[in-house]
Amino acid sequence: MASTTLNWRGHAWRLLALLLLSALALQLYFVLRIALMVVVDPQSTPFQRSEIWRLATEQGRVLWSQEWRNRDRISPHLQRAVIASEDAGFNEHSGVEWDALEKAWARNQRAETVAARRKVEPKVVGGSTISQQLAKNLFLSGERTAARKGQEFLITFMLEGLLSKPRILEIYLNNVEWGEGVFGAQAAAQHYFHVEAHQLAPAQAARLAVMLPAPKRFEQRPGSPYLVHRAASVHARMGAVPLP
Template identity: 35%
Template sequence: MGTVAEERKARPGRRWRRWLWGLPCALLAFSVVQVAVLRFVDPPFSSVMALRQAEAWGQGDWRFRIRHQWCGLERMADSVPISLVAAEDQRFPLHNGFDLQAIEQALDHNARGKRLRGGSTISQQVAKNLFLWQGRSWLRKGLEAWYTVLIEALWPKRRILEMYANVAEFGDGIYGVQAAAQAFWNKDAARLSADESARLAAVLPSPRRYSATAPGPFVRRRADWIQRQARQLGGPGYALGGQ
């Protein structure tokens, strides 16, 4: 048996071990609760919005304000969700958050030296935009994968698509289809035409570079392609997979 003095010396080591085990477990539990709550609660902003606002203020742009207004899927034109799926993730109703087929195609495309293409799904983009930050790092990718698993496990596809339509950036500081519809066409998302919905989806690769209201050749061609893809996928009903 050890002496009392020896036991006291060993206690700090045990405390550190408890912390090393306890902190990751607490963070994991927090993330599960966080995602579970947001299945039912509409977030007023996302982490990317908060960071974008902080970035502007950090650069001395005190007039900059994020434009965002939550809009339920039932208050959007039917052309909105199918345009987003056609543009960003055509297998959205079919996969469980990770589209291995799209990842293989992206790797093959990039290996041939063509313009870099990503293989992330709408679920992964929701995880990144809602909970994390922009950029490239193994830490962020790992957290993105974890949140994607949670989102797919705890949310129905309808909620995932609704969240994406509300946190995606469609212009500089303009997040969500309702804010975009108001800013670009002075109308509600429910009144967007199929062409306008397609143009919003068309700028998603780079919303601060491309314009939905003054589309150049790239956005025009991409919007036309999105509308064709939406029809080939089966129209608005496909986006929600019958939900």
């Protein structure tokens, strides 16, 4: 009996050690991938690949548009507009805005309570920074679990520790979704305004920045009153945003 107990404990410790080694290996993989991004532009993300598969299976075709543009070939108006709209503290924080996350959590709790009473799906509000969004876009799935959120924080701190703010913004602007099969600033500029990314005017940049939380929805409703008013607000603020 004692021998059986010892064997069970030995197996448990070996399993725990294996799990810890696997977790460490995964983190090392993320670190190496991010370190490589200092000099190598990432060509695709898990989310983009999942979208390719979805479009292929649902529509039987792949409408895809993405062209990498270095930061100096992306309109500074768009860079300022995205920071003003998505992450006003981008230049100062270390990857996570804890106050914004706390406020978003409180709003979501209230939304879930209201939705439960009305028996509808709650409208989830995010509090993610540009660095957190990039962490999700580059490496993670869209599931909402505590483990995935914890991994998001770790990758976010890796991004902030290994890459400069300008590089984080450059990678983000080249990979973020701007519509059905539309990824990155260059594709968005051509799709919506038929210009190059570096030619975007302030008002056009503000409009694109406001689309980011729900690009597919706003692509279908380009004249949405919310989109128009929110873009005007971002346009008014973006001139005061310093570039990283």
